[in-house]
Amino acid sequence: MRETAHSRKIRFQFLLYSIFIFLSLEVLLRLPYFPSVQFRLEDKKLHCLQTPKNLFSIPWMRLCPNQSLELYHPEKNIRYRVSTDSRGERLTSSNETRSWSSYRIDTPEVWILGDSVALGYLVSDQQTLPWAVHSIFQERKGQLGVRNLGVDALGSFGIQERLSEVLENSSPPLVAYWIYHISDFTDSYRELELQNSLKKRIFVRVSYLLSKYSAVFNTFKIIYEKYKPESRDNLVIPSSGAVLGPDHPHRKAAVSLFEFVKEKKIPLVLVFLPEPNEKYEPVVDSALVKEVRQIAIDSRIPVLDLQQPIYDLWKKNDKEIFIPKDGHPNPALYHFIAEELAKSTRQ
Numbered sequence: 249m250r251e252t253a254h255s256r257k258i259r260f261q262f263l264l265y266s267i268f269i270f271l272s273l274e275v276l277l278r279l280p281y282f283p284s285v286q287f288r289l290e291d292k293k294l295h296c297l298q299t300p301k302n303l304f305s306i307p308w309m310r311l312c313p314n315q316s317l318e319l320y321h322p323e324k325n326i327r328y329r330v331s332t333d334s335r336g337e338r339l340t341s342s343n344e345t346r347s348w349s350s351y352r353i354d355t356p357e358v359w360i361l362g363d364s365v366a367l368g369y370l371v372s373d374q375q376t377l378p379w380a381v382h383s384i385f386q387e388r389k390g391q392l393g394v395r396n397l398g399v400d401a402l403g404s405f406g407i408q409e410r411l412s413e414v415l416e417n418s419s420p421p422l423v424a425y426w427i428y429h430i431s432d433f434t435d436s437y438r439e440l441e442l443q444n445s446l447k448k449r450i451f452v453r454v455s456y457l458l459s460k461y462s463a464v465f466n467t468f469k470i471i472y473e474k475y476k477p478e479s480r481d482n483l484v485i486p487s488s489g490a491v492l493g494p495d496h497p498h499r500k501a502a503v504s505l506f507e508f509v510k511e512k513k514i515p516l517v518l519v520f521l522p523e524p525n526e527k528y529e530p531v532v533d534s535a536l537v538k539e540v541r542q543i544a545i546d547s548r549i550p551v552l553d554l555q556q557p558i559y560d561l562w563k564k565n566d567k568e569i570f571i572p573k574d575g576h577p578n579p580a581l582y583h584f585i586a587e588e589l590a591k592s593t594r595q
Contacts, residue, residue: 270464277463283322288459288466290319294330295400297456306442307452308409310399311336311367321370324573328372338367338396340378341386357393357418358385358593361407362427363435365521366398368582370571375579377427380586388590392422403435404501405443408508420514423593425552427519427585430536433491436498492539499543506547517592518544521585522555524575528568530559554588 277285296312316331331339360366360378368376382394397410407426441448458465492499509516520537522530532555544551561584562569569581577585 273464273467274462277467282463282467283320284470285463285466287319287321288470289463290317292460293317294319294332295456296336297453303453304446304449306409307449307456308406309401309456311338324370324571326370326571328370328375331373338376338378338398339373340376340382340394340396342374355391355393357395357421358589359395359397359414359421359424360427361410361424361516362398363402363429363431364398364400365429365576366427367396367400368398369400369576370574371576371579371582375582377577377582377585377589380583381589384586384590385593395421398427401431401435401438403432403439404498404505405439406435408501408505411508411512411514415512415514420512423515423517424509425517425519425589427521428537428540429521430523430534433498433536436496436501439501440497490539491536492543498540502540502543503547506544506549509549510547515550517550517552519585519589520551520553520555521577522558522562524570528570528572528575530555530562530569532556532559552588552592554585557588558584 276282278289280286294312294315294317296310298308298310311332313332313334313336316329318327318329320327333339358381360381366377368378373379376396378394378396378398382392385392385394395414397414399406399410402410411424442452459469506516508514518541520541522532523534523537525531537555541551541553558569558581567580569578570576571578
C-alpha cells in the first residue's frame with residue numbers, strides 16, 4: 249500500500265512539474281527573443297477554418313474576415329500588411345470597403361484564383377497581383393471589380409470548393425484567372441487524404457487549434473520544418489518524362505475542376521508562370537507544367553502562358569523577380585503579370 253501511495257505521489261508530482269514547465273515555456277516563447285514563434289502566432293490570426301457543417305467535414309482553410317495586420321517574417325526579413333473584407337477576401341483597392349452589403353452586384357468582376365501566389369504571400373495589399381490588376385482596370389477599363397480569391401495551400405480540388413462557396417452569393421465573373429503553382433502537385437495528395445480520411449480531418453482541426461494558440465507547438469513545428477528536406481519553399485520539382493499518370497490525384501483534381509467551371513459557365517483561364525530553381529532563377533516548362541498545360545488544352549480550357557515572357561524580362565533586365573530566400577513573385581513581377589492579364593481581358 250505504501251509503495252502504491254508513493255508511486256501515485258510521484259506521478260502526481262511529475263504531472264504538476266510537466267504542467268509548470270509547459271506553461272513556463274508558453275510564456276517564455278512569446279517573448280521578443282523568439283520572433284519566429286511570434287510570426288507564427290500572428291499569422292494564424294489571418295487564417296480560419298471554414299465553419300463546419302459538422303465536426304467531421306473537410307476543414308478548409310480560409311482567410312478570416314475583417315482583419316488588418318502588419319506581419320514581420322524574421323527569416324526572410326520582410327514586413328508586410330494583410331487586410332481582408334467581411335467576406336474573408338484580401339482587399340484589392342484602397343477605396344474598397346469591408347462591408348459585404350456595400351458591394352455592387354451589377355459590376356462585372358474578374359476573379360484571381362489560386363494559392364499563396366494569387367493571394368500575395370509576403371507582400372503588402374497594394375503589391376499583390378489582384379490589387380495591381382484592379383489599378384490597371386480602373387485606369388483603362390472603367391468600372392470592373394477584381395476579387396482576390398487566393399488562399400494559402402489551396403489545390404485544384406480546394407479551388408473547386410472555393411468557387412462553389414463564392415457562387416452561392418455571386419454570379420459568374422467576366423473571367424477567372426487561375427494562377428497555377430507547382431505546389432498544387434502535393435496539395436492534391438493532401439486534399440485527397442482529407443476527403444478519404446476521418447482521422448486526417450480530425451488531426452487537421454486539432455493541429456490548427458494548437459498552432460493558433462500554443463507557442464510550444466509552433467516551436468516544435470519550426471524545428472521540424474527546419475530539418476525536413478522537402479519543406480523548402482516553392483522550388484521546381486525535379487522530374488523527367490511523364491509525371492501525371494491516368495489515375496494521378498493531381499490529374500483527376502484538375503480535370504474535375506475544368507469540368508466544374510464549364511458546367512457553372514465560369515470562363516476560366518489557366519495562367520502559367522516560371523518557377524524558381526534552387527538559385528531562385530526562373531525555370532520554363534518543367535515536366536509537370538507541360539502535362540498540366542496539355543490537360544487544360546485537352547479540356548478546352550484557355551491557357552495564358554507567361555513563362556517565356558517573364559523569363560525574357562528577367563534575362564533582359566538582370567533583376568530579381570522572386571522574393572529573396574523564398575521564391576514567391578516580388579511586387580515588380582506581380583505588376584508585369586497584371587499588365588499581361590489586363591491585355592487578355594475583354595470587357
